[in-house]
Amino acid sequence: MTRTPHEMSGEPNPLCALGLDDLRRRTSMKWRTYPDDVLPLWVAEMDVPLAEPAVRAVADALALGDTGYPAGTAYAEALAGFAEKRWGWEGIAVERTAIVPDVMLGVVEMLKLVTGPGDPVVVNPPVYPPFFPFVEHMDRRVVEAPLGADGRLDAAALEEAFAAAVAHGGRAAYLLCSPHNPTGTVHTAAELAAVAALAERYGVRVVADEIHAPLVTAGPGFVPYLSVPGAERGLSLMSASKGWNLAGLKAALAVAGPGAAADLARLPEEVSHGPSHVGVLAHTAALRDGTAWLDALLAGLDANRRLLAGLLAAHLPAVAHRPGEATCLAWLDCRALGLGDDPAEVFLRRGKVALSSGLPFGTGGAGHVRLNLATSPGILTEAVRRMAAAAEGES
Structure with a gap:
């Protein structure tokens, strides 16, 4: 067998x-x-x-007193290597990444880059509860496009929400949860390509929360949003925190598609001071050796x-x-x-x-x-x- x-x-x-x-x-x-x-x-x-590799990385850092501020591109390089081996995706360019304190704070920073106060952000309920207060606390409006009865993305509901979001001008974003929390749904390449096409048609910017990407069963296979045709202007947040139970060691990466590189370049430099240096070391070791x-x-x-x-x-x-x-x-x-x-x-x-x-x-x-x-x-x-x-x- x-x-x-x-x-x-x-x-x-x-x-x-x-x-x-x-x-x-x-x-x-x-x-x-x-x-x-x-x-x-x-x-x-x-x-x-x-x-063990994550434990060793933390222990070695503490033994050295290596507890300062994060620096370098090792995390991005480790994620790029993991993505290529795990998902067959070679699309992570280190120069189009930035370390952020964690995925949700990274989501907030990405939404700040592509929307303004009062602008709408589309979500797919039922969905990870912090999406709602984080969006509202940054003075954006939540627009719901509920999942279908089968627990999958509903293209008709999404198009209706996109149309409503841009109806009065201004900018709009779509906060995609992929894989989906709480249903555990893994969006297919075809579904994500349809999302990208709709987003481009309506001028909606996609920010993908892909924190659960390492936790996908052998069957369906994870499809990174930025890997599908038409997603070049998308932004993604990835991390080792869920896959390796490292939530208390704060660190994540923002990844920009080729068409969003200029947006990511506007990320304030001080955002990179928020991640834990020890967290970056642990996440890097997990992705490389875990x-x-x-x-x-x-x-x-x-x-x-x-x-x-x-x-x-x-x-x-x-x-x-x-x-x-x-x-x-x-x-x-x-x-x-x-x-x-x-x-x-x-x-x-x-x-x-x-x-x-x-x-x-x-x-x-x-x-x-x-x-x-x-x-x-x-x-x-x-x-x-x-x-x-x-x-x-x-x-």
């Missing part, structure tokens, strides 16, 4: 390495927001030990997707669930359980399981929850058992 690269990494499954006692020693948001009797499967932190660890993680996530599907079928058959092709997240439609618009509140109150409420994800989020799959099979199994008991107790 032929095995996928994910299965041939030779690394142990990092999702099986840590028990609850180990995890509860952590002091991050995931493990300090709720009491110890709650299983936290909400925010996208993973229950894994870090890849692919075997990543493959083991992807195999573990695939196994957890199958496990979750089986657990839901056995214990919560009324929950509708379409397994995603990417991210470490699962989007669960709980409306048939009769738990109201915010089933996450019921699961927390009655089952002691913390999930992300669907409501902040925008249109299409009511009655849904987002579950973080990046945990051990044992914790995942116990969480679904508790959710089933909570739903039964509430009915």
